[in-house]
Amino acid sequence: MKKEKILAEHPYNINKTNVVSNGKTYEIWITFVMKNGKRSQIKRKTKEAIEEYLIEFYTAEEQNKIVTFKDCYNEWTGFKKQIVSDNTIYRYNTDYNRFFKDTEFENMNIVIINEKDIILYLSNIVKEKKLYHRAFKTLCGYIKEIFEYAESNRIININPYIYVKPKLKLINKLCIVDVYKNSDERTISNNDIEILLDKFQSDYASKPEYITPYAVEFAILTGCRVGEISALRWQDIENGIITIRSSEKSHRTKGKPITHTIEGTKTGKERKIPVTSAMADLLARVEKAENNIGSKSEFVFSDKGGRIISANISNCIRKKCLQVGISQKSIHACRRTVNSTLRCLGMSPTVAASLMGHTEEVNENCYTYDISVLDTKKNMLEKTNTLLLNAK
Template sequence: MEDVLHKALKYDILSEEDLENLENRIEVQKREDLLNKHPYSIWQGKNGNWYTKLPVNEQLKLIKRKNKADIENIIVDFWSEKLENPTIKELFNQWIEERELYGELRKSSIKKYSNDYKRFIKGTYFEAVHIRNLDEEKLYLFVKNTIVQHSLTAKGFSGLRIILKGILKYAKRKKYTSISASVFFQDLDIGKNIFRKKHKKKENGRFTDEEIRMIIHYISDNPTIRNLAIMLCIQTGVRVGELASLKPEDINYQTKTIHIQRTEITYNDRNGKNVVTVSEYPKTDESDRYIIILDSCIDTVRRIRLLNPQGTYLFEEKGNRIRSNGLRRTLYRICDKVGIPRRGPHSIRRTYASVLLDNYTDESLVQNQMGHTDIATTRKYYQYCRRDEAEQRQQIKEAINY
């Protein structure tokens, strides 16, 4: 618009006086718009002073001035800054609201981003920083200090990075800042040693062959619908949220496949109440898949259907869907019964992937069965020797003969 006006001046379509009048009219209209949008009353007290209220630090503050023009100036300045120089907090809320409006974010993602915001930004000085006052040095110091203060791992830092990139990209598109999120994080000079190293024994996240045999034996003796859900998890390696969302029509007995097309999600509603429901979309695009099942798995499904012949979902009790947490507790109880350390359903999933990879299953098939974007994810986080220490020692003894 400025270019058009300058051309109008250049070619004598507008005079300097015309331009000045136009700018004045725009300012008057802008002022009127801001005053009309002011959500609080403006009133004159018995003492002759003028009053209104403004939201300051999440509380309504009473504002007093001697005349109406002054009180209106305060209102205009306040909302102008809100509109043209929002805080990090305001930008985060606007970014989330916009993406939610256009269906770009699932409710579970909104919950994750909101939790990360509360963890890293809420209550800090950075939350109240106005975007036009933010430069790359201030941003760099905030990022570095947050990593140190929260003792973040590299993986934990990714949560902070995602919300900061979202805020900055939104702010740049709105022309509030010139900071490029992509360039900033690409150039971010942070050494690997700043991140906390997470030392976690891999075997704690998987079951050994013997432990799986013990679990299967227990389920065979106690074939309840919840126990059979754990059996199906062992036979398919699906995520527990996918398992809890299965419907009878997802199983194709002719092609011997299961269509994984939905998952359980948890999010907070507008009132902050925790909601657990089924999303008609899986975790990622790759998660929507047809997995191959064996005859033993089909037999398990048929046993489940005998226990729940009319249910909308495969796993129900008294007409209610059995949730992920219920299945997780079931596995814990089984672990306790057979005398092995407690592990969750995701450990079964890791074990399933390890079994496939250890037996040289085609990598593209493993990737499809797991619903991963690439096989590197499977190899990095899922493959591990499942044999116990005695079996591993025997293998080394047989291999090293000198």
């Protein structure tokens, strides 16, 4: 610890005062420190002497301090807060509570945790929590990151996790086998799309103020992310082109209400989607409906309460699936369906990645280029919309 930092972080004032002893007046300096949970007064003849004492006291305290796994996790998340979103930190803390809170492991001195301690902890938590393979992989990721952080910051000399990695396969056998959804579960069939669209038409007629289903219909046609749909503005649609340049972000902080902001796209890049005839028809119907109820705003999907947030769009498709008696689907299922249909029609992975806003491993590290014209993309989207809207 640097001397300046120690003195700057000392919580008590250093004051000069006069004392009388044997009829003589002396000048002394006083301050306080915490010892064994109690405040203790410190006296010295000079300010320099009291500062020297404080430096020695806090240096010794730091050297004797036990750093637990929990302490190191808190340091790690403090560092991560500078480079990741609030939502990511929220997920870290939720996972920490699930995996580590109230365990002996979190209170262990990280300096003395060894390979055996980690293996025993992992084995016990997998059996106790009945973890799936994916959850176990996430858990190992946290332990790996925290021990790497501790090693790089000289909290520990040797990272014990490197000796654990070769033995993870044995613990992995204790996990519950992941149940992966098949393509029918992860996408929406033409028949289900037809059923949903019929329900939407019924809602448009009976509940003209209910704008949210239009946003779900837009997802079925475009495959856009739910945050992109919520953030879409009318000014983003021009000359037959939809420019995706914004996305809604939800910020979760423990003990506080969820807040929503409009920020850049997930990849940080804009992308263009050509407007098909089905999309143009939908947008015209949305505009007319919003004008009729007086809710039209700068955002494409707005009701009398203002911009329709992502959560309401996501809830809408789930609720409508329940109402019509089909298996529950998500907005992301719409996205997978559009992408899968485009690929089945022969669109190249590079062009599909460009249209959907995927990275495709950053399109082979940004060296594969999408040179297709928008007319080609529009033709593919027209065919996709036709296939999805005509189930019979």
